[in-house]
Amino acid sequence: MFLCLQIATAALLAGTTAEADPDWQEGRLPAAVYAGVPRIGGTLVVRLDQEPPSLDKLTDSALAIDWMLERKVLESMAEPDASKHPEYPLKPALATSWTISPDQLTFTFRLRRDVVWHDGKPFSGKDVLATVRKILDPSVRAMHLRNNFVDLEDISTAPGDDFTVVARYRKPYFLAFRALATLSIYPAHLLETAGDMLHSAIHRAPVGTGPFRFDAWKTGERITFVRNDRYWGRRAYLDRIVYRIVADPAVGFQLLKQGEFDLYLQLQPQQWVRDLDAAGLRKAVRRIKFYSPNYNWIGWNEQRPWFSDPRVRQAMNHAIDTEAVRKSFLLGLDRPTTCHFYLDSSACDRSLAPRSYDPARAAQLLDEAGWRDHDGDGVRDKDGVPFRFTFLMNADSVFLDKLTPYLQQELHKLGVEMEIRKVDWAHFVQLVEEHQFDATSLRWGNTDVVQDPYEIWHSSQIKDGSNYVLFKDPRADQLIEQARAVLDDARRNELYRKLGRLLYDEAPYTFLYSRPSLDAVSSRVRGIRPSVVWYDLQDVWLAPP
Template sequence: MLKTSTLALIALFLALPATVGDEVEPGPVEKDVFHPDRGKEFEPGRGGSVTVFLPTSVRMLALPLSNSSYARNILHEVHELLVAPDWETWEFKGVLAHRWDTEDSLILKDGGRLFGKVVDEGENWSVTPISPEHPLDAPRMVKKTDAESLERGTVFTFHLRKDVKWHDGHPFDAGDVVLGWEIYNNPEIQCDSFRSSFQKIERVERIDDYTVRFHYSRQYHKALDLFRSLICLPSHLYNLLDPDHADYDPEADERAVARAVNENPHNSNWVGLGPYRITSADPMLYVAERFEDYFDPENAGWVDRIRWRHIRGWETALEALKNGELDFSAWLSTDMYMGAGTSDANFTDDFYKGTYAYGSVNFTPWNTRRSHLSDPRVRRALAHAFDMEAYRDQQCGGLGVISTGTQATFSPAYNRAVLPLEYDQGKAVDLLAEAGWYDRDGDDIVDKDGVPLEIEYLTIAGHKGDREFTELLKKSYRKVGVDLMVTPLDHPTIIQRLKERDFDACSTSWGLPLESNQEQLWHTKNDQPGRGNYSGVRDPRIDAWIEQADREIDPQKRYAIWKEMQRYLYEEVQPYLYRNTVPRRFAMSKKIRGFQAFGISPGYSIRRWFLTD
């Protein structure tokens, strides 16, 4: 039965405007849905500044080296990509590339390879060149008996804009695009999080200064989507082999080239291509100001300055917001959102609150490479031992969906038929005993081979939600004889320990697109330091599903593969303890207008905001 206070919180929540994005889908997005004066129209105008809360410090903005979602959020405003999905339609559009050509590859039995538009002509394949500077000067017919395989959508030729400048004034060209891919071929460069994905691209051609061609080794269902993660780098600042580099060295070896990237001061003091340029870089505070030479004035943003500020603790950040030190926070706990702190006049006079949903999943990864967590029966026991539904109802006001997979719950690739394991501490005790863990020495902690079952749980220091969750988890696990030892650390240290596989368990999350890249999370080749298979899953069946789905360009067939893999991972492997994923709760200054809640991470676009006073 729910507590009276919980029922009151739910009633308060229901009295608020409807949550934005519960049913996330593409289409027009209304502005300022939660703003008290949303019916009052304002004409956007330039000027002013906004300060956005960062829940953790950000050590660097060079995304290939950090894989930080918070760095990515900043890059949305200070950098640009070759292509990107439209915030509202989700359809890809050119940004740094004003257009692109997509061609197929025909692999021949003699080892040759042709590319172009490939059409079935009965007993033959016709291959017609589309992109410029093509090795074929005319269509060619190939007997099907001479072909080994047809790989659809494997060659992309991007035609770059010629009016783009880096924030230091240096012109942007194809060399910067090529470098963004080449770093993944240098094993000394610390970009392992994305390395396996970009190694699907076997060759890149610099056709001319404003044309670049990418060749995938085989067809890949996310071939275009991958370019969302290709971060173009200023070659004149990063590449020792570039004559424009201040320390140009044509004889630089692989290690020297890597050092120039890994230790580059611009990894934090970013020089980008976006409408805002970094003017101050500190892990606790990044400041960006309008870049007047930005190539797309209509998408250049309204405010003149954006500040991203880290304040330790969500409650402290809320007080800073009410004191005028912040203008926006997307990090309110349930208590903060529904409680007096966002309901009294000190808040409501100048601020308002709302919610929005976008693809994400909250979870605890278990390090299956640790001997005490290697048995799936132990991990299933840990899931049965904690009442996640009660936690959601009593601590989170009944909000959020308890996921069972790493696709967004609104995704067509998510298997809704896979339900969370029920809370059953008796079953947890039985599973532990079946795996050889029971109390042999009478200290109320189960043990095996003379070793007690102790689990170190890394949690973000000062994070109220994490603290409350781990306190309840510790009590629940103690009842089944498991000792949870909580270690509070700063977020960057937790990420570093995750990357180094120096952990038992921790609280973390993934921001998820409409269809998530499962290879990064679960493939055996990504079970190594620096990559995304944190739990250390090594399973031939999972690898086979991933490889099958990667090649499958029919969405419905691919979704079926992902759903079966989700069922197997959850029911047989149980590498994560999934938590409830609630809508993002935010607080915003009333002076800001133009806020829209999008299904694409981070769920908003600052350059669309403007100030009314």
């Protein structure tokens, strides 16, 4: 009944939106955003819903860090061309050109000679070498990057030429060139004394070559960057970017109504569908909806007695009416998925539909796995262990605040008891990385359309990677390893579809949805363009009030 009422409400909200405006309805920016002569100056204030653990891409993998640093503060030898969706081919950045050997094992980059770091030191190929070597240093928490360089045989500058970098690989790897070319480069003169990075100044105060440089971080409040006036390329138009950290979406929305934000990230579905109009903000802001490579998931810790059997994990899938949840809690904005990869990629098997909501099938699977109510207390048990587990969640998640009570209710009907544990984001990340949970939920995201599932699904990544649910299957390992050596996209994606079928059957995750970026941008902001690689704020400028 509860979900039915929610669905009816969602439909009502969608139907009562103000007069039709195709751009507003679709979350598409109008042509006027890209018209006019850019104006120098001004501060762009951006809302962040969570404070990042650091500003260090070498040790921490977080979308907020990528958003703030990539192409803005830290640069790479090449970068995805955000104007060419959905292919995102590479274009020159710190490198002016490159060559790839016929066997695709040797890559040669020719670097710019007019680049300086934010602290005034000159840039050269030595910085590229130092960055790669820091990633390969086992004392550095860089497993999320190190996996891309396991087959690197050698990287050096050309004899007598510090502006030519040559990398040689032992065997083919489909991401070898792109991973190296798009690697954010750090200054060698600071890496020399950075140790494991965690206690270095550049862990929180990065030094790059990009159009913006780090200014200040006031913990719990804001992170500020200012224009780099010594930038080698076209200078940014904005004087300053301020990321204000406001976790509470209700508080954030009130500040948006007061004109405190120029770019508001991650509106709640109801705020995007109804509240912007209800608050009279249609003229003050523009809506943005864009689907990037991401998906939400519920993960079941396979070392816990309840979730070691795939039949139980499949039962958890059948216990959740994911379509009703999508239409009610998310107002139908998210796209259902059963795939690890970018939803528009041929790596996804379109025939794998989300498992149906089927409590009877869930109960049958639990019975088959031996989880029955043997002692008549209303709770299923097996070998004397009652089916009681705890769902760990980030206390700031509005979506999980709605989903977990619903899941708790549905599982109770099946004789499964679920407790809900809410912790702050920093503690949550620590517990998940240490596998200290029974079940949890996160969202994986990427700022590139080309992905390698190795870090998340290969069994070697249980210790230091992102295989948090402790998934271990030799068949999956073999498919992942085989795919890494296949350079042809079609053949590799065929292997990934086989991996997708295996993950579907084993059900280590309950795949939920690919979530759109639901953002709002002030009507005075010009030149902003959403893409898989987020927003290129170098192009953004502010029209007069």
